[in-house]
Amino acid sequence: MGIEKIKMTSLKKLKSEERKEHEKEKNSNIEFVSFFGLFRYGTKIDLLFMLIGTIGAVSNGVILPYMMLVFSNIIDGFTDYGKVCNITLLTNTSFSDSDVNPLTSRLKNQIFYLIILGIATMILSYFQVAFWLMPAQKQARAIRKALFSSILKQDIGWFDVYKSGELTNRLTDDIDKIKDAFGDKFGNAIQNLATFVGGIVIGFVKGWKLTLVILSLSPLILASAIMFTKIAQVLTSNELKSYAKAGAVAEEVFSAIRTVFAFNGAQKEHKRYEEKLDEAKKYGIKKATINGLLMGFIWIVINGAYALGFWYGWTLSLNNDPVTGLPEYSIGKILLVFFSIIIAIFSLGNAGPYIGTSATGRGAAFEVFKIIDRKPTIDTSSEEGNKPVDVTGNIEFNNVNFNYPSRPDINILNGLDLRIKHGSTVALVGSSGCGKSTCIQLIQRFYDPLNGSVKLDGNDLRSLNVKWLRSQIGVVNQEPILFSTTIKENIRFGQDDVTDEQIIEAAKNANAHEFIMSLPEKYDTKVGDRGGQLSGGQKQRIAIARALVRNPKVLLLDEATSALDNESESIVQAALDKARLGRTTIIVAHRLSTILNADLIFAFESGKVKEFGTHADLMSQKGLYYKLVVTQQAGMKSLASLDKINPIIEEKSKLNVEKQNSMFGISGENLTKRLRSKGFKTMLKQDIAWFDNQENSVGILCTKLAVEAAAVQGAAGIRIGALLMNLGNLGIGLVLALVYGWAIALTILAFVPFMIVGGVLQTKMLTGFSGKDKEVLQDAGKISIEAISNIRTVAILNKEYHFWNLYSKKLDVPYKAAIRSSNISAFMLGFTSSITFYAMAAAFALGAYLVENNLFGMTFENIMLVFSCIIFGAQSVGQASSLMPDYAKAKTAVNSMFELFERPTKVNNYESTNGITIEDKDFKTDISIESVEFCYPSRPDAKILKGLDLKVKKGQRVAFVGSSGCGKSTVTQLLERFYDPDNGTIKLNDINLNDFNLHWLRSKFGIVSQEPILFDMSIHENIAYGDNSRQVTREEVIEAAKKANIHDFISNLPLGYETNVGSKGTQLSGGQKQRVAIARALVRDPKILLLDEATSALDTESEKIVQDALDRAQQGRTCIVIAHRLSTIRDSDVIYVLQNGIVTEMGSHEELMKFGGFYAKLNKKS
Template sequence: MAAKKTDGDQDGKAADKKQALDVKFQSIDDPADPDEAVDASSFTGLYRFATQPQKYVIVIGAIIALISGALQPLNNLLFGDLTQTIIEYSQACFIPSSTECGAAGDNLLAGIKHFALWNSLNGVAIMITAYLATEAFSYNAIKQVFKVRSLYLQRLLNKDIPWFDVHNSGDFSSRMADDLSKFEDGIGEKVPLFLTLQGSFISAITLALVKGWELALICLISLPVSLIAVGLIAFLTTKFSKKELDAYAEAGSIAEEVLTSIRTVIGYDKSLIFARNNNIRRHFFEGIGYGLLWLCIFSSYGLAFWYGVKLMLDGNPVYTPGNMITVFFSVMTGSMNFGVASPFIEAFATAKAAGGKIFHTIDTSPTINQSKNSGAKLDQVRGNIKLQNVKFQYPSRKDVPILQGIDLEIQAGDTVALVGSSGCGKSTVLQLVQRFYDPLQGQVFIDGKDVKDLDLSWYRQSIGVVSQEPVLFGTTIAENIRYGNKEATEQDIVQAAKRANAHRFIKGLPEGYHTLVGERGAQLSGGQKQRIAIARALVRNPAILLLDEATSALDTNSEAKVQAALDRASENRTTIIVAHRLSTIRGANKIVVISDGKVVEQGTHEDLMELKKEYYTLVTTQVQGSEKFENIDETKEKKILDYAEDDDEDFAPRKEIDEEAEVDNYVKTASLWSIVKLNSPEWLSLVLGCIGAGAMGTAFPIFAILFGNILQVLQDIDSNPDYVRQETNKYCLYFVLAGVLSMCATFLQMYMFGRAGQKLTLRIRSRMFDALLKQEMGYFDRKENGVGSLCAKLSNEAAQATGQRIGTIVNSLATLSLSVFLAVYYEWRLGLVAMVFVPLIIVATFLQRRQMSQESDDYKESLQKSTKIAVEAVGSIRTVVSLGCEETFLNLYINELTPHIKKCLRNTHARAFILGFSRAIMIFAFSACLVYGGYLIKNDNVQYGDVFKVAQALIMGTVSIANSLAFTPNLEKGLVAARTVMNMINRIPKVSNSQNALIKKTADGNVDYSQIRFAYPTRDSIQVLKGLDLSVLQGKTVALVGPSGCGKSTIIQLLERFYDPASGTVSLDKDDIKSITLDSLRSHLGIVSQEPNLFSRSIAENIAYGDNSRQATEVEIIEAARKANIHNFIAHLPKGYKTKLGEKGTQLSGGQKQRIAIARALIRQPKVLLLDEATSALDAESEKVVQEALDNAKQGRTCLTIAHRLTTIQDADLICVVNDGVIVEQGNHTDLIERKGLYYRLHAHQH
């Protein structure tokens, strides 16, 4: 009862957390509003999932951001008035003939006080409004992204199975880790910053038009060109971003497939290269666009000064130096903010591209409605099943008919077995009964009700499923069983495990039912996984039980007991069995033979044997070779069964997760410099990029010099107009040259860093991926290295470790350094006052960086853990759906994210304040400089042009630092990512090539195991092999038999060097395999495992992957397929060998997948053939032919085979019985039978 209470408490907590964070999911029945569901083509569409109160806050925040921006140009008005006052003072006091110096001095002091007071008050107002706007957007962005993440996973889990047939679930790991981060980046604090810039732009232009419309219009000539440039940039960025995201998603899908099937190798650089090329093109056009933008801005400065001075010289009374400065700075402020907004536009465009794909998935309604309360619920499911004229073909292979008008009726409580050749449609019938698919024609009835009319979520709770390849989830054994029934108590779980013959081996584990099974159950043997899956099905006490090769992975010791448990479980409930091993279904009420998608025979075993047709042929084919050993009397059989019940050997797990972190050779700290070194092949691009960034950084201080010189010239506008005109022309030309410099510098910075960054991204992803593939298997056994977590690192960290960050740093340093130099050079006293504010800016930067550092680490860990949960659920969607655990996994995902989300919400206040402070400090600094500069002008005869140069240089340097501060979160993410990247790339695998490793080009095939002791590294307290000795001679076939979990698969894994033994030696041709390079060792080994791992590529590519050392020819591929008895099937497919297999080979039956895996092993032409239950999934007819093919393939090769079905290894040269980590018997089949030891008992038990 305690377990049940805990489960309920967890559900309650999850509900409380969802409510606290306003996670209100829309019903799957009610798709998002059609108008909003459109897309993220309009930016407001990104906020479609915000609640109404959140939308109000966002609107208010947007208004406040616009007000904050609108306040900034008021500084220009105050600055213009002060400039006019200073020039009037200079004209009165520095011109010898002037007699008005005293009054002008009093006016100067009054003007300085007025400027200082109102400018400071304006700074305070800007700080407060910036804080409020940033807080509003950041707080709500965190909530909304949390909701979108959760809703995205919810919608994924509620998609129907046909949808997953045409979409790779691996894409979604990239979407959740990378695309949603970009989406978050585009709706958070960058939005108020952008709105502030736009508010400033509008306000500044309005002020300029009011103070001097004629000059303002001349200054605005460049604006249409700027608008066109920005629009073009946004269009191209969106276009190339979509292509880039698609390519990275494909790469993420490949990565997930490979990491899920880590014992098989595949390359994935092709997708990355496509993404890189698109990104480089994007940076090229961005560089040109932004370069032209800055050329227009600086040219407009020159034009503005030239025309302003012309208006004054022409005697226009509206224009004074003060008015001209107000108009000019207003236009400059507007234009600059327009230009500075460009990176934000890129972030928004990327967010729109990412959001569009996310929303498309959310908005797409499944063709099969799986939501709760969407159909009828029967009072009770009795289990009458009827298929009426059902025709079906899979959506991804519409030209291949599977069922062709099948009619089948099953009475409630009956046990019905479906038999037939591999791929005939048996498993398809089970999927239609679960309503994974709807038939193209005909109907499926449950208790007389069309299954389409039933509440699907409720209906599936009445079905228990045990599939051929059981999927367990990365949690405890108890929780895996509880997935079958969320209300199950501990007593229910134990009882179900006992009925599935799993209780004893579970209790033998140190942690018992609390043992973690690893991702997809990787820490257990196949038989152990199968029994836990059976327990999971039994614990829900279903009305309908579907068994798809439920005992295929069990050893002889366990099979009869589990089969007996299944027979008992089948009582009083409808049971449909798909079986290749016909001995397991003889007691069925009805046996249905399916051929070519139709029922060709049905009846009891005896009836069908009397017909002597298809079923008779299948049975007689399967029993050949074992008949002479079937005459065991009932007494012996009873003793054997008793022996088996008392002696369950499955007490040792294959491997077990350890909670303690492994001590790795990790880089503890990393900086951007470590990434720069990784980028060294692009040194020329980096150097040119730094030159461009540095040159761009000097543009603003150069502007300050030119500006100060022009202001100094205006002093003589009345006394020497010709001089003023000549100097103005010169300095305005310099402005245009500064624009050309900025254009070239911007292009160099953006294109060169972008080009180098994308090549680095490709290199990082490839090296991280390559580093992962080189790790020992123990690395992947650790729970923090699940597929979802590793995929998140591949997609997120590689992207964060690159970009424009180095350019931003160089740019800002150049601006600040030159600004400080100019300040000290022109007036050191004023420079010292200005430098007082530099530490304040640095402190603000430091505070935000320290906060972001901790936040980035927490967020990365939280995101990787939650993505691991999501990828595991989506990757095993059939199991999740059949168990009805969609909501359970969604709650696990939410619970993993929630603590970090709450922490982020608390931290938004400090971040908003720091950002507001960073904007206000510029205004305070400018006020202090001009106030002190005014006193220097009056009291020390300092040239006012120098004062303006120092003040303007300071403000430009501060602006540059403040803009960098806005991107501090990105910089910190880059540093955190750099650490993660370098840790992964530099990790030294525990199993690797020795320093003088031998490249073994040829091999004879002699294999020796000497005194092997081994325990899996994540649970070294449990010895799996305990001094094992074994010799396999060249060309001989050695079979390993024994109870599940006794160490048979471990023996093969040690030969593959997936692990190294704790002591002892494994040798190939007398060479210790540790002295042989891993590649050359494995090139001599061909393996076919119990659960074949195929990739979402064509059949030809999957077979060719068997030998990656060369390009396999089409003739070789076909020949390998013929040997594996799969050629005829492939040849009859519409696309033949070019047929895409679907993710994890889901478009094929188990037998078809296994035969392709066999072909993949044979194409390598290995010297040593390793067969781990290679024929376990094949039907009787195929097994015989494939077994003959394997027998032929063994000729001239050493073969090490594992088998539970002893009939398949009777002809082996040597049979070794493994028990408790050692070989207890060995000999040929006849010898071992005559000894009447353990092998005899196992064999007799199977017949």
């Protein structure tokens, strides 16, 4: 059974498998790493730093309870002074002038202690924050490196399950959440817990009865916190998975942005992205609601404890000790115990939000560490395995059975036996999906066979070192992948130690040297994201040069010349023929002309070799191979075909406390969702030239969406609530202080400017560091997405370490900046926190002076009220200051996002409300291109079209041919209005293209490209994607599928048209993807068809039927064909020959052959 049939069968158990996987994920939701498991990447130095940070946090935490002892002494000072003056405590009686000195003397030491506590707070706050932030930054960097390293070394079967967008989201958002769980926020939690313990200890020491009564309700707080933690872990896991799915959608859309725009799919994709965000928001809101209920309940309990404490304290003050006859508890003692416990409980409440942060971090860590800990079945990083000194190139398949790990119940190869002698050239042929490509993947050891063995020179591939094995193999695929660097470096990827001269020689052998030298920057030209700055043919030649430069022992050619024009093909084919000498070469081809001279041809059917022999032998047998040849010859005059030629630059290149916490948490989730959604929507509005810019690569855009929205959420939601609550406490406290002791309040306010200046400086400096971090992390994200999205190419080139090293270096830059920002944040936080103590010292000194001198009617009662406000205000300032780093990051993120939101665009690809539309009955498809000049915005010095003139009449079938880079595909992009001409005009229906409604214009075109892009959705949805202006019916989808010769295949699938095609259509073979793409173009019933080598990926069995379908589809439509196979365009009404951006010949096939020019020469070569 061939792959095509196998994939039909393999989907029979899809629903049950998906259900099992769902249950597995559902059960794994409750899993999370232990708290100490978060620190698995901490070194001894990190642990030492964290120990110092813990000591700083604990010491800093006990300062506030200790301050209560100082406060108690001050109260006693006032009380004793009152007794000396024979007054009743808490009356308005004035003090005598004769007793000022004793009171001043008594309070002097206590005020000095407050100043000492302020200095201690500044120092200890620095150690607390800096020595938790620095190891957190270091460990986050280590986790990112470990995760990326683990991802890169996973076997290919694992990538069949995981989507690249999900993995990159793990590298960004998830690790940020882990860092939050053990960074400065954890230091704050330790500080608050230390304050809690210190307060409790003082309470028990000074008044254990009252303390026990106040704490009698604390078990309720503990129980509710434990329950919330368990629930939060489950919700967090689901939330992160949903965000990962949203990231996968964004990555898929940005990678296929031209397809999205061509089919007016921006709004559809935005809706799909929002659905994933809504899913994440749902879990986030549940978590916020539960968090709000928890905090509300905690504060109800706390307030209940206050009431209970006041009542019991009042009772104790009325009870006299039977021995001394004095009150069992004095007022000073009650206030000391009460305020100590209040501070303790208040601190416990402040530590509460960390429960959610910890749960989120531990849930994220479970998913991340699960990937890090996974042991791949084929480990590319392992040094194990043999590395033979001599390689001759004998390859054997011995009774090989194989199925893909994602479809374990279906066999792809069924007892395959195959012998390939060293130095020979063999070809694998057969219908689309018969198992040929599977053999190529097994030779590269992307997978291992279930049974049997694949051997190289008698050695089972499983016994060989993986990296060594792949270094012996050169591969050229039909859809070549280039990386976002220079042409020189892309060729050097084939072999690290080659010289520039060897690179040039390889380029010459691949017939790439001439076009490279014509570029302004020559070999140093950047090829763009996925090679988007080059045409398909140019990318293919670079890929061939990359394979040749490593001088491989085994050469695997999968339609290696498919993207070359005829003029280049003969030269490159000759180079490949020369390169094959002395090495084993395996060719997978649909075009039988490329394998006529193969030493052996193996014809595949149902996962086995049906027959083999030379071309002549197999033709004489009149078996499977003979039928393939006859079928192909029936559709063309020659076996050869003219390859696809594209332009030099074809740009292809993301309240009460309960309500307070719930509502702010919900608002934070809504804000995050809106920011991600609006960011994605705004990106989809941009013109193609914006996506061509290297600063807007797929990796950078995806990282921007994930990181910046998360940064804003980090300073919003419940943190807004915490900030406002603290500011509210401070504000009300100041108002009360002004009413009851304005002189003292003004003294305190005199210190506020110092706090403001400290906060502003901290925010400003941290914002600068955050901005630099963002840019570098986006670059790192770009590297990770590029490597993960093209993992097969990375693997065969053994470039895992190369990309890991690039990624690591990018992470080192923000790490160094983060260390600096950690120290600055720590110092400024300590500075602002210490000012509170200085303010309190000044306030107490002034208060004593005012009372002693009976100034402004100041009484002890007023002083107690003002000082109570000061105590709570001090804690509020400290809590508000600790949020500054989050707000610095948020400010940077907001500025970046608003810069995106406000960016003007030349065209709005998301929605089009302006412009001309024409009724179908009045619409003529006459196209006129007049004196058009054009160069791509990213290559303004390389002109592609140089005064192009041509006309296409309604109903005509027009073909474009020409050398690579002549401008053919550029014309189709201009017709789709991906770009506008620099000079000249393009008219449709005698109306300038720019005057039409953009979406209406694109709806009139149906496009089928050589490299079809499908989306991770069902076959029905992919075909219906052809017309996003309405709800396409199942009947219309089926009709389009029938025309594209794909209906029978789909009908035999277990899920039929509801079968998911996988990310980028990976669940389908190349031919199947192409036919779905053809159906997608036909379902919109386009007035103009753009066929860019539309049948190039089809096997000979399917090609003639599909070509017939296309011929039928072209009837009554204007059709523009870009083709390499001259047999497919010989019946065109007009053939335009393009060279150097202008038309050099035009006419029918017969006229051009008679003319004897460039077209005639191409025909002779074919």
